[in-house]
Amino acid sequence: MKNIILKFLFFLSSFVSAQTIQSLYFQTNKADLNPISKSKLDSLANLKASLTFRIFGNADFTGSAEANKVLSDRRAKAVQDYLQARIGENLSIGNTIGLGETKQINDNSTEGLKQKNRRVDIFIERKFEPGEKISRKDLPNFLNVKVALMKVKDTFSLPDVNFIGGRHVWLPQSYYQLGELYKKLRDNPSLIVELQGHICCEYDNFDGEDLDLGTFNLSWTRAKAIQDFLLKQGIAENRIQIIGLGHLNPVVYPEVTEMDMTRNRRVEIMLIDK
Template sequence: MQRIFLLLLCLLPVTWQRAYAQYFDTLHIHYAIGAQAPDAASRLLLDSLAGHHNGRLLLIYSYADYLGSERANQHLSVERAGRIKAYLLEKGVPKEQIGECTGLGQLPGSGGREGNPDHRRSDIFVRRIKPVAGASDPPRAMPLAGKIKEKQGIVIPAEAEATPKFSAIDLSRVNVNDVIRLQHIGFYPGRPDVLPRSYAEVEHLYQVLSDNPRLKVRLEGHVCCCVYPDGYFEDTPTWQLSVQRAYAIYRHLVDRGIDSTRLSYQGFGRTRPIKDQERTSAEGQVNRRVEVRILEK
């Protein structure tokens, strides 16, 4: 994963590289099947990390493989993250230096009874923040709901595309648990704010929900790059940007009058990419998305 991050960093525009010249190391802790706590060898790695924590922010993300149920694996990943945090605190790492501690459930896969040992892991990102003189902020946008909400509907701003685009949503062709990809919703890197060209797609989704009052959906958020800038939500700060993207669409739909009991939202980070390695900004936008899962119709 560290090699992937370095590759992605090289692909960023030069101005972004200057603005976010920060240091990352990644520590991987692997587990036996069903294990919640790190083993003896992993504890030695954590001891070394705890002994050199000064000036560093630690971000803990834990996973499980495909063995067992999704619900059980979600609990297992949370336990793994919690055990790592508890161990580091016990070893003297101040709690304010652990910026995030999250279990992200199971990673997709299938196979034999041994599971996938690479997916039974905790990733600890070691972030050393060092501000760079002259760094400029990334592009920012006002939240979608505050910028385009009107009583009678969304008004497409002047900066949006001349010909608004939206994905066809034919409910007669989808079943419960099917996922509809909203192909024309894009986001600013590192932000939950949609691009201006996406407003028509959001309005179309609102109209489908409004016209089908029995329809219930889950909004599922995704990110481009597994580490900064896209997986990291600048406002919090946490690595929950995929959740915030799904929530942004959820909040807008509720504000427009869709009953919140018909909606839910969830973030999947970069565990379900469409493009395995984003080589261009356009490919990055493919992964930077929100999808709609049909729960009831």
């Protein structure tokens, strides 16, 4: 557990100035906080910035919709009560609500996937001044950087590969860059990468709804779409890992224009091995 808490503290130290999230997980039909969850909440309660926590409880499909709504309410309330007893004046709790089984991230086909749906999401926000906007420094272009200069765990951009809002379908201008990505992986067979999916504009959930699939894992399905494309071209599956990061690391925030939204609907690449 110590390693998990250390990773969480690192996450807090790198806290972005827009909005981030922490998720806590529960056993089937339970709303009790385990020691790992309590340690994470203790760390949140000790944050020094002026922040607001918004709390959303969730459940898997076990039981009726009514029972799952009640269970998600209990989970959210348990987190609220624990935090409320520990936070200082600089921290506040906004809305606390149980969403029942309505915000499924996964399809519940395995116990591991079910666990991801038995959770409470805590959105951690700071107030933005009127007109204030953040814009992250551009990452190096994966297609332009020489492999010899790449370092393991470095993250790279995949410019001009963006997606239709609410869908895992990329825009037409993305095809050329995806072809170049395939060629780079083909020509450098030792490269192993992780495709990291992102979304825009969804701040009441960790991830967005994939309108084609009806699941709330849009960032993951975007990464999966590119993985599927590369697999069809002949790249080995064990060379392409995928993860969905929701809206947690925007290029620009808040999204004001359509261009802002498009820039955040993206997939980035982390080098796993070369």
